Amino acid sequence: MDRRRLKFVLLGTGVAATMIFLIVVAIAKPGGAVYYKTVGEYLAEPAGKGNFRVNGKVLEGSIRRLPTGQEVSFTMHDGTNASQVIRVEYRGIIPDTFVDKADVVVEGRMRPDGVFVASTLLAKCPSKYESADGQKAAQGA
Amino acid sequence: MNLFGHFALFLALVASVWAAVGSVLGIVARGRGLQQSAERAVLATATCTLLAMGALWVAFLTDDFTNDYVYHYSSRAQALPFKIGALWGGQAGSLLLWAGILTVMASVMVLTNRRKNRVLMPWATFVTGATMAFFMILLNFIESPFVTGAARPDGVGLNPQLKNFWMMIHPPSLYLGYVAFTIPFAFAIASLATRRTGDIWFRTTRRWTLFAWFFLGIGILLGSYWAYVELGWGGYWAWDPVENASLMPWLVGTAFLHSVMIQEKKGMLKIWNVALIILTFSLSIFGTFLTRSGVISSVHAFATSNIGPAFGIFLGIVFFSSLALLIVRLDDLKSEGRLESLLSRESSFVFNNMILVGIAATVLFLTTFPMLSEAVTGRKVTMGPPIFNLVNIPWAIALLFLVGVGPLIAWRKATASNLKRNFVWPAVAGAVTLVALTLVDAREYVDALRRLGGSLAAFDVAGAFDHLKAFYPAITFATGMFVLGTVGLELHRGVRARRHQHGESLPMAAAQLVWRNKRRWGGYIVHVGVVVVFFGIAGSSAYQKEGVRELQPGETFKIDDYAMRYDGYRLEAVDDHVGAITEVTVWYKDDPVPVGRILAEQRMHPNMLFGELRQAFLLAKASAFGDPETYRRAVENVYAVMQGLEGRAGREVKTMSTEVGIHESLSLASPSRFGEDFYVMPLWVDPGTGRANFRVFVNPMVNFLWIGGLILIFGAHLSVFPDARERRRLETAMLLEERAAA
Numbered sequence: 001m002d003r004r005r006l007k008f009v010l011l012g013t014g015v016a017a018t019m020i021f022l023i024v025v026a027i028a029k030p031g032g033a034v035y036y037k038t039v040g041e042y043l044a045e046p047a048g049k050g051n052f053r054v055n056g057k058v059l060e061g062s063i064r065r066l067p068t069g070q071e072v073s074f075t076m077h078d079g080t081n082a083s084q085v086i087r088v089e090y091r092g093i094i095p096d097t098f099v100d101k102a103d104v105v106v107e108g109r110m111r112p113d114g115v116f117v118a119s120t121l122l123a124k125c126p127s128k129y130e131s132a133d134g135q136k137a138a139q140g141a
Numbered sequence: 142m143n144l145f146g147h148f149a150l151f152l153a154l155v156a157s158v159w160a161a162v163g164s165v166l167g168i169v170a171r172g173r174g175l176q177q178s179a180e181r182a183v184l185a186t187a188t189c190t191l192l193a194m195g196a197l198w199v200a201f202l203t204d205d206f207t208n209d210y211v212y213h214y215s216s217r218a219q220a221l222p223f224k225i226g227a228l229w230g231g232q233a234g235s236l237l238l239w240a241g242i243l244t245v246m247a248s249v250m251v252l253t254n255r256r257k258n259r260v261l262m263p264w265a266t267f268v269t270g271a272t273m274a275f276f277m278i279l280l281n282f283i284e285s286p287f288v289t290g291a292a293r294p295d296g297v298g299l300n301p302q303l304k305n306f307w308m309m310i311h312p313p314s315l316y317l318g319y320v321a322f323t324i325p326f327a328f329a330i331a332s333l334a335t336r337r338t339g340d341i342w343f344r345t346t347r348r349w350t351l352f353a354w355f356f357l358g359i360g361i362l363l364g365s366y367w368a369y370v371e372l373g374w375g376g377y378w379a380w381d382p383v384e385n386a387s388l389m390p391w392l393v394g395t396a397f398l399h400s401v402m403i404q405e406k407k408g409m410l411k412i413w414n415v416a417l418i419i420l421t422f423s424l425s426i427f428g429t430f431l432t433r434s435g436v437i438s439s440v441h442a443f444a445t446s447n448i449g450p451a452f453g454i455f456l457g458i459v460f461f462s463s464l465a466l467l468i469v470r471l472d473d474l475k476s477e478g479r480l481e482s483l484l485s486r487e488s489s490f491v492f493n494n495m496i497l498v499g500i501a502a503t504v505l506f507l508t509t510f511p512m513l514s515e516a517v518t519g520r521k522v523t524m525g526p527p528i529f530n531l532v533n534i535p536w537a538i539a540l541l542f543l544v545g546v547g548p549l550i551a552w553r554k555a556t557a558s559n560l561k562r563n564f565v566w567p568a569v570a571g572a573v574t575l576v577a578l579t580l581v582d583a584r585e586y587v588d589a590l591r592r593l594g595g596s597l598a599a600f601d602v603a604g605a606f607d608h609l610k611a612f613y614p615a616i617t618f619a620t621g622m623f624v625l626g627t628v629g630l631e632l633h634r635g636v637r638a639r640r641h642q643h644g645e646s647l648p649m650a651a652a653q654l655v656w657r658n659k660r661r662w663g664g665y666i667v668h669v670g671v672v673v674v675f676f677g678i679a680g681s682s683a684y685q686k687e688g689v690r691e692l693q694p695g696e697t698f699k700i701d702d703y704a705m706r707y708d709g710y711r712l713e714a715v716d717d718h719v720g721a722i723t724e725v726t727v728w729y730k731d732d733p734v735p736v737g738r739i740l741a742e743q744r745m746h747p748n749m750l751f752g753e754l755r756q757a758f759l760l761a762k763a764s765a766f767g768d769p770e771t772y773r774r775a776v777e778n779v780y781a782v783m784q785g786l787e788g789r790a791g792r793e794v795k796t797m798s799t800e801v802g803i804h805e806s807l808s809l810a811s812p813s814r815f816g817e818d819f820y821v822m823p824l825w826v827d828p829g830t831g832r833a834n835f836r837v838f839v840n841p842m843v844n845f846l847w848i849g850g851l852i853l854i855f856g857a858h859l860s861v862f863p864d865a866r867e868r869r870r871l872e873t874a875m876l877l878e879e880r881a882a883a
Contacts, residue, residue, distance in 0.1 A: 004479065004480060004481065004482075005479075005480075007483055008480055008483075008488075008491065011483070011491075011492065011495070012495055015492075015495045015496065015499050016495075016499065019499045019500075019502070019503050019532065019536070022503075022531060022532040022535070022606075023503055023506065023507070023528075023532055025531065025602050025603050025606060026527070026528040026531040026532050026603075026606075027524075027528060028603065029527075029528075029531070029603040029606075030603070033510075033522045033523070033524060033528070034522065034523050034525065035520060035521065035522055036511070036520075036521035036522055036523045037520075037521065053523055070689065070834070093689065093824065093836060094824070097796075097797075
């Protein structure tokens with residue numbers, strides 16, 4: 001390989017290598033990549049250090065909003081197995097889509113007393129608000 | 142109408158299959174008749190697809206709720222524009238729109254090329270025909286918009302967050318971009334298949350490529366704007382998988398647009414260019430797949446569906462067969478020149494390509510990592526925006542620097558005098574900006590430097606990158622000024638020369654300069670637009686201020702240099718929702734004259750499937766023109782009914798949405814605030830007392846993003862404007878190619 005080509009190959013390799021390096025740094029960084037679990041998986045595995053994202057459903061009637069409108073606590077259950085639950089406390093902006101039975105994702109860590117303290121709360125925005133049980137409810141109403 | 146739609150789609154399937162099969166037979170048998178028939182089949186596919194779209198529109202406009210798709214995405218009360226736009230509100234309709242655009246583009250391709258591009262056309266027809274056939278299979282057998290069900294009195298209606306003007310034009314714009322890349326791809330494949338690897342394929346499709354690149358870019362910006370004004374989180378980009386899906390083909394498409402110039406001028410990078418267009422098209426398909434299949438969970442949360450496997454198979458076929466064809470034809474793609482020096486225009490384009498493709502690759506990796514991780518280790522992982530930012534911002538800044546270098550550095554090998562002539566003054570402009578910005582906040586920068594040094598000394602790489610963040614805005618502004626400097630210097634020289642030669646006035650000379658070389662100056666203007674967009678991103682992400690406060694009517698809240706007073710509220714029941722419109726007045730610093738008044742609304746869209754709620758809502762709507770007090774009480778009653786139902790019926794009682802209130806500072810009278818937004822959204826409003834919780838953002842420079850977008854639109858239009866010189870170039874190239882073939 002002649003020297004000119006070598007220069008360009010080195011340049012390309014350099015770009016690729018720094019990008020890979022940056023990715024590794026970013027993922028390894030504390031708070032970088034976050035493990036994503038369902039309530040069941042989270043309870044099954046002893047929670048390690050660091051942040052977790054836990055995915056589940058809001059137990060109907062469990063939402064307790066504090067008067068500020070910015071603090072809420074609720075019980076989240078595993079979508080498939082309603083007996084597996086964790087209690088969640090959250091402070092911050094509560095999304096419009098956060099309601100009973102909504103699919104939610106919380107990010108945070110377990111306090112020693114077994115309450116999950118969430119730093120972020122995401123409620124999936126349903127692309128349409130009609131679901132199978134919604135229709136049943138509508139017919140019942 | 143539904144039967145008609147079904148039928149039209151089926152005919153479109155037959156026609157598109159014939160377009161693909163017929164052209165292959167035409168190629169094999171060298172039959173001109175077969176080729177002609179296949180080309181006509183493309184036109185027939187377009188006609189049938191448009192008829193199917195028409196049928197669906199009729200179903201929407203006539204409130205035909207026996208159609209499942211209409212039932213889900215429309216309702217009687219839905220305003221007319223949203224009945225029309227609801228066509229692409231869901232999965233099946235989006236695919237229909239995709240197919241509709243594709244068939245129309247394929248027809249334009251046939252009509253404009255069937256006489257002059259006889260060698261490439263059969264293959265190009267095959268590729269587009271096969272792509273159309275794929276979408277027709279999806280629409281006929283997997284995801285049809287014409288599935289019918291029981292007769293229903295009213296529909297569910299479009300998700301309120303989609304009822305927005307920008308949402309009406311953002312998906313079509315994105316799709317125009319995604320789809321238009323099919324045509325350059327088809328011609329690239331045709332040139333490989335026929336071994337006519339000269340420059341006909343990309344010269345013929347230059348406009349298509351620019352068109353695709355333009356609409357994809359504008360679609361991305363429109364999506365950001367929509368997210369900004371509608372979703373109410375004060376931001377416009379979150380590295381969501383769906384956003385990434387549109388960014389990746391745009392990045393690779395941008396790389397293609399640049400590297401193809403090197404082939405045009407120097408006959409180099411031939412393999413690379415074909416590889417790039419293959420990659421761009423594959424990423425367009427992948428983008429649609431990612432958006433529509435629900436493979437990766439996303440805030441957009443489109444329903445998981447069964448089109449995933451079909452898309453996977455199609456994508457695999459496209460990608461691997463094109464790659465195989467490219468490898469078979471490697472010998473035909475010999476470079477006519479070679480890269481001589483690192484300091485040359487060729488090299489700066491190569492370097493720009495490496496960065497663009499590199500960023501696209503990291504975005505692809507990070508977007509699909511959760512999927513890979515789950516497949517390999519069984520553990521789900523998510524990648525947050527900080528990861529994307531850490532990886533991409535440094536390279537994005539490097540890219541911005543090349544935007545300044547690329548167009549002006551000399552071909553082959555830059556001499557010291559070339560560098561001095563073009564870059565000394567711009568570099569000074571950049572350096573002055575950097576020094577000025579750091580002096581303004583000197584103490585903060587010294588602190589940041591000290592922290593950076595500390596992390597580096599402790600070998601804490603991640604920490605160092607965290608501290609580096611403090612410097613990104615200043616570096617971005619300085620680099621941007623450098624780029625603006627290069628364009629400004631070029632303009633200055635050109636104008637001076639014209640005035641000297643032709644004795645024209647200053648504006649005349651500038652206009653003539655730009656008009657005489659539309660392609661080049663269109664490019665420069667696009668670059669200026671890109672710089673302005675970078676400024677917007679840097680300013681709004683680095684200096685955003687946020688606050689949340691609960692206020693009674695009459696109370697005031699201070700944030701940053703602003704004060705906002707909550708003046709009052711008003712209840713309404715219109716269209717398909719009830720809402721509380723809050724009014725606030727905003728002041729800046731000590732100025733007694735208010736900056737402006739802002740209206741922002743918290744809306745509730747009641748689910749009309751509940752009879753009780755529907756009645757209360759209709760009553761409230763009906764009393765809108767009567768006594769205001771009765772009206773208010775009727776609306777309050779709707780809120781009360783919703784609250785009552787909530788406990789019994791679960792979540793489907795209502796959906797909430799917020800109409801954000803924004804005051805843009807676009808007056809040059811206050812230059813320090815130019816482009817700044819004061820952004821207000823009520824998180825909730827008590828219908829009885831008006832007590833409301835506001836989330837407020839001050840977003841400096843955010844309007845630069847949209848202004849940059851407008852500049853970009855202007856530049857892109859200029860560069861594709863019909864140009865006699867360009868046409869001659871294309872004609873010469875075609876002539877040469879034909880001679881070579883003969």
